[in-house]
Amino acid sequence: MQTEVVLQERTRTIARGFEAFGPASADFTIDAGRKHTGGRVMQVGAVAPDRPEWRTKIWSNWTSTICRFVLAGVWLWSGLAKAADPLTAERAVRAYQLAPEVLVKPVAWGLPFTEIGLAALLVFGIATRMIAAISLALFGLFITAIGSAWARGIQIACGCFGGGGEDPSASWISYGLEIARDVGFAAIAAWLVTRPQSFLSFGRR
Amino acid sequence: MAKMQARGPQFSQAATGKNRIEAVRMGTSQGQNRAARRRGDPRRPWWRHPAAILGLLVVVAIIGYFVQSRRSSRMAGTEQRPAHALGPGGSELIGAAGAPVLVEVFSDFECPRCAQFQRTVEPQIRKLVDEGKVRLAYYVALTKMDSLPSANAGICAGEQGAFWPYHDYLFAHQLPENSGSPTSDQLIQFGRKVGINSPAFDACVKNGTYNGWVYQINAQGGARGIRILPAIFVNGRMLSDPSSALTTIQEALKAKD
Numbered sequence: 001m002q003t004e005v006v007l008q009e010r011t012r013t014i015a016r017g018f019e020a021f022g023p024a025s026a027d028f029t030i031d032a033g034r035k036h037t038g039g040r041v042m043q044v045g046a047v048a049p050d051r052p053e054w055r056t057k058i059w060s061n062w063t064s065t066i067c068r069f070v071l072a073g074v075w076l077w078s079g080l081a082k083a084a085d086p087l088t089a090e091r092a093v094r095a096y097q098l099a100p101e102v103l104v105k106p107v108a109w110g111l112p113f114t115e116i117g118l119a120a121l122l123v124f125g126i127a128t129r130m131i132a133a134i135s136l137a138l139f140g141l142f143i144t145a146i147g148s149a150w151a152r153g154i155q156i157a158c159g160c161f162g163g164g165g166e167d168p169s170a171s172w173i174s175y176g177l178e179i180a181r182d183v184g185f186a187a188i189a190a191w192l193v194t195r196p197q198s199f200l201s202f203g204r205r
Numbered sequence: 206m207a208k209m210q211a212r213g214p215q216f217s218q219a220a221t222g223k224n225r226i227e228a229v230r231m232g233t234s235q236g237q238n239r240a241a242r243r244r245g246d247p248r249r250p251w252w253r254h255p256a257a258i259l260g261l262l263v264v265v266a267i268i269g270y271f272v273q274s275r276r277s278s279r280m281a282g283t284e285q286r287p288a289h290a291l292g293p294g295g296s297e298l299i300g301a302a303g304a305p306v307l308v309e310v311f312s313d314f315e316c317p318r319c320a321q322f323q324r325t326v327e328p329q330i331r332k333l334v335d336e337g338k339v340r341l342a343y344y345v346a347l348t349k350m351d352s353l354p355s356a357n358a359g360i361c362a363g364e365q366g367a368f369w370p371y372h373d374y375l376f377a378h379q380l381p382e383n384s385g386s387p388t389s390d391q392l393i394q395f396g397r398k399v400g401i402n403s404p405a406f407d408a409c410v411k412n413g414t415y416n417g418w419v420y421q422i423n424a425q426g427g428a429r430g431i432r433i434l435p436a437i438f439v440n441g442r443m444l445s446d447p448s449s450a451l452t453t454i455q456e457a458l459k460a461k462d
Contacts, residue, residue: 083269083273084350085349085350085351086273086274086276086277086350087277087347087348087349087350087423088348088349088350089273090277090427091348091432094432095432095433105270105274106266106270108273109269109270109272109273109274109277110266110267110269110270111266111269112269113265113266113268113269113270113272114262114263114265114266114269116265117261117262117265117266118262121258126252126253126258127253127255127258130255130258131258134259134262165348165432165433166432166433203253
């Protein structure tokens with residue numbers, strides 16, 4: 001009965017809300033319906049707000065939106081560039097001398113596709129926090145790999161956006177720039193981990 | 206009220222009236238409630254579950270692996286062995302049969318370091334070849350996918366008996382790095398320049414007849430531990446520095462004497 005008052009057209013989701021919270025009480029019901037209401041408890045007769053509270057934190061939401069698209073762009077670019085040329089990608093991974101030979105090809109050929117997948121999920125804003133956390137972990141991995149190549153005195157190109165392999169012109173400048181760039185990307189991912197709410201997204205986080 | 210409490214832990218006793226409403230707000234009430242939500246939220250669609258997302262990414266990676274391995278060995282098994290290439294592993298071989306030292310070179314027509322090697326060290330090796338001291342086996346390998354047409358064209362030229370002049374011409378007219386690769390028409394024109402006037406050569410360049418063979422050579426190189434081109438082997442031992450090839454060859458010749 002209450003459901004009719006509060007949210008007439010959402011009987012299906014209301015029913016699911018009841019499963020979680022027990023039978024309907026006399027004086028309130030739970031709107032577990034559309035994503036923007038975030039499953040909040042409503043007083044009988046209340047009108048579900050068009051704009052949920054979290055959507056009104058404008059500046060941080062917009063920042064997160066921009067971060068999401070920037071990070072998606074980074075992943076898409078790096079993924080496509082590496083997927084375009086499997087031979088070069090293989091050479092680039094091997095040049096790090098980190099992965100054992102059996103893992104060189106899976107990393108060189110699988111990782112770019114994973115990166116494109118991350119980009120796609122970021123564009124749609126699906127599970128933003130988790131994707132951002134995975135991105136952060138990957139950037140950490142990349143920074144470690146470049147740093148270790150630098151420390152071991154191996155002269156290679158990063159191969160982060162295509163190319164890669166041995167590079168006799170590699171110097172502390174190129175390694176430093178590559179690490180600085182990845183730290184920048186990691187900072188974007190870290191922001192999204194702490195503030196995953198953004199506009200133009202599927203779901204809140 | 207008693208009815209309410211029976212309903213579950215998420216309904217706090219302290220919370221009444223408006224506060225209670227506040228308290229059961231999703232994700233903002235007590236930790237207990239939050240933990241319960243995290244364990245199994247019936248409203249969270251299956252694709253928002255961490256396992257689903259991670260699984261998706263892993264599946265995408267596996268698909269990528271198979272796509273790329275198909276791409277990089279598209280012709281595996283169907284590769285055509287060039288009849289003229291009689292060197293070890295199907296390489297281009299020159300030199301007297303009785304020469305004491307075998308030098309193997311893995312190189313790419315479009316890699317700048319390979320061109321540098323071809324300019325500086327190779328002429329001296331070729332001199333030793335002419336003197337009958339060295340056999341030179343040349344493997345047309347790849348540093349990048351873009352080099353495939355010219356690598357294939359090199360083998361096509363070999364089929365017409367003009368591998369070495371064509372090889373010299375390609376290196377002499379190498380494009381600067383990152384400015385693309387010669388088209389098949391250009392490669393055919395290069396052939397004309399070194400005196401190859403054969404429709405068979407044109408067809409071979411256009412069809413990429415030996416693409417599979419080049420991949421196969423590249424795989425051989427990988428199996429032999431090549432990490433960078435050019436790679437030079439003297440009597441089967443890889444040199445760490447291509448520019449030291451000549452001294453190593455001299456030492457090998459001395460050891461044989």
